[in-house]
Amino acid sequence: xxxxxxxxxxxxxxxxxxxxxxxxxxxxxxxxxxxxxxxxxxxxxxxxxxxxxxxxxxxxxxxxxxxxxxxxxxxxxxxxxxxxxxxxxxxxxxxxxxxxxxxxxxxxxxxxxxxxxxxxxxxxxxxxxxxxxxxxxxxxxxxxxxxxxxxxxxxxxxx
Amino acid sequence: xxxxxxxxxxxxxxxxxxxxxxxxxxxxxxxxxxxxxxxxxxxxxxxxxxxxxxxxxxxxxxxxxxxxxxxxxxxxxxxxxxxxxxxxxxxxxxxxxxxxxxxxxxxxxxxxxxxxxxxxxxxxxxxxxxxxxxxxxxxxxxxxxxxxxxxxxxxxxxxxxxxxxxxxxxxxxxxxxxxxxxxxxxxxxxxxxxxxxxxxxxxxxxxxxxxxxxxxxxxxxxxxxxxxxxxxxxxxxxxxxxxxxxxxxxxxxxxxxxxxxxxxxxxxxxxxxxxxxxxxxxxxxxxxxxx
Numbered sequence: 001x002x003x004x005x006x007x008x009x010x011x012x013x014x015x016x017x018x019x020x021x022x023x024x025x026x027x028x029x030x031x032x033x034x035x036x037x038x039x040x041x042x043x044x045x046x047x048x049x050x051x052x053x054x055x056x057x058x059x060x061x062x063x064x065x066x067x068x069x070x071x072x073x074x075x076x077x078x079x080x081x082x083x084x085x086x087x088x089x090x091x092x093x094x095x096x097x098x099x100x101x102x103x104x105x106x107x108x109x110x111x112x113x114x115x116x117x118x119x120x121x122x123x124x125x126x127x128x129x130x131x132x133x134x135x136x137x138x139x140x141x142x143x144x145x146x147x148x149x150x151x152x153x154x155x156x157x158x159x
Numbered sequence: 160x161x162x163x164x165x166x167x168x169x170x171x172x173x174x175x176x177x178x179x180x181x182x183x184x185x186x187x188x189x190x191x192x193x194x195x196x197x198x199x200x201x202x203x204x205x206x207x208x209x210x211x212x213x214x215x216x217x218x219x220x221x222x223x224x225x226x227x228x229x230x231x232x233x234x235x236x237x238x239x240x241x242x243x244x245x246x247x248x249x250x251x252x253x254x255x256x257x258x259x260x261x262x263x264x265x266x267x268x269x270x271x272x273x274x275x276x277x278x279x280x281x282x283x284x285x286x287x288x289x290x291x292x293x294x295x296x297x298x299x300x301x302x303x304x305x306x307x308x309x310x311x312x313x314x315x316x317x318x319x320x321x322x323x324x325x326x327x328x329x330x331x332x333x334x335x336x337x338x339x340x341x342x343x344x345x346x347x348x349x350x351x352x353x354x355x356x357x358x359x360x361x362x363x364x365x366x367x368x369x370x371x372x373x374x375x376x377x378x379x380x381x382x383x384x385x386x387x388x389x390x391x392x393x394x395x396x397x398x399x400x401x402x403x404x405x406x407x408x409x410x411x412x413x414x415x416x417x418x419x420x421x422x423x424x425x426x427x428x429x430x431x432x433x434x435x436x437x438x439x440x441x442x443x444x445x446x447x448x449x450x
Contacts (some may be wrong), residue, residue: 004165021165021211022201044199046352051265057239059268063198065191067165068213111264132351133263 008069010035011079019066026050028066029076037077037106041135048134051107052076058114060133077106080113088151089113098147100138108134112148120156124149161186164210171219171299171328177212178324179301186210190326192220192234193269195262196278212326219299219328225250226334231297233329234273238285242267250334252446253341253360253439257288260345263352273327276309279319279383282355286313286384288343290376291360294330304328310376313383339364339372340446344439345379346431348422355379356423359411359435363394363443370394375407375436380415380428387414390436404440408433 003018010033017032026043029035029052041047043062050061053075080087089109092098099105108131115122115130122130127148128141136144164186168174181188187209191197200206214220220235225246232241238258241247247255258272261284272285276296289309296307301324309330312320321327335341345358358378364371375390390410397403417428 020163022163022208024198043202045195045262045266048263048265054268057237057268058265060195060265063195063266063269065165065194065198065211065213068194068215070167114264129351130264133265 004067006067006070008071009073011075012073017066021065021067023066024062025052025064025066025069025074026061028069029061032066035076035078039103039106041103041107046133046135047104047107048111048131049104049107051110051134053110053114056114056117058111075110077110080109087113088154089116089148092147092151092154093144096143096147096150098139098143099136104134104136104138108136108144112151115148116152116155121152122148161208163208165213166210167213167216169216171217174212174214174217174326175299175301175324177210178326181210182323188212190214190277192274193237193271194274195266195270196274214326217328222329229334230332231329232272232332234271234327236271236273236329238262238267238270238272239264241272251292251332251341253343253362253443254285254288254292254294254332257285257343257345257358257360260284260343260355273330276312276330277319277321277327279313279315279317281316281382281384282358282379283384284343284345284355284358284378287358287360287376287378288341289330289332289360290384290386291343291362291374292332292335292341293362293374294332297328297331298325299328300325306331310384310386313385316382335362336364337450338366338447340443340450342439342442342446344435344442346435354422357415357417357428357432357435358384359432359439361436361439361443363399363440363447365399365444365447368398370397370399375411375440377411377415377432377436380417380432382416385414387411389414394440399440399444404437407440408436411436 039049041049045060045063215235220233222233224231341362345355347353360376373391378384390407393406412433417425
């Protein structure tokens, strides 16, 4: 079967890749583009480890075909940190020890960034519902929620 | 052996022609919108390779119109977009609360209510709400289009009324009057990321304290979601007194034909669907009083 040629923008850079018609965006990121920060947990949209932003919208990359990214703007965990260092969410996940094995972390950070862009000052309930589709089997979630709250505070009142 | 293919046609005519030519060549096709069910199904064991026809590039499926003479929700519109639409929040709060119950933030970024309908799961949360709101399917056919009420679109577990060569373009809904409101309630053991044990969608019109029109639909308690006219008849013409509302709940219980599974026994589901009906009527009525 002929592979499909796709042009897209990933983390602000124009990219071109070849993929199979049934290849997921997750597999394209990891296997075709070498962007292995995005993780596969379940492959069925239940765990959120593969979260990415497509045209600013939070989605599971395992439930999207690579070919569907044509003409879109995609943001992955690799695009979160700025030139001047870690994003406040990344820093606060470290400060709060909001990760152990780390498989879920890229998904949590991408999902949390989408939340803070929509709502810069979410309460705990809002954060918990927004992140209900991100599963973590290590931390018990509490430290993750604190990290998001601390990042929100830091971003609205820069030191 | 057939291999996977992908096409994203740019017009309805092109899409219908592609469905027809694929059928002539003996090729299997799969309509793709949000993909949150389709991609999971594609990975299941023994799934046959097919040509994926992405309908998100069509102008018709991207229509989202909320106007005095009617509402149109195209088949490519994801739940997140309808839930952010202020005019829909005001006109169809019940349909939106049903859509908002389906999956996570990530799922809602892709999943469409039209896909929820085509997937035809008995427990699809948006379906009873669509039926209650009087939604009609706008179906593209080889010779044009046809309209089918949602309650007639569902023909079995995982089965819809689309004929070969057809696909769903969107849903048409009447614009509710100022004294018409809808509500959807479901029961699940947890509050998020779960599948309905039972669900009830209700739309009421209340004029001067009297219920003048109603539609009640049940989900997850029969092979398909269904309209329960006996429940509506029990409250139309009443002031929504306790006896009338109770009778509506009993009508839902009588219409249910649930299975027993890990989420609940058939007896439990019958009981719960009656309770949800009574409560959903209460919520819709409160919305009318509050507007």
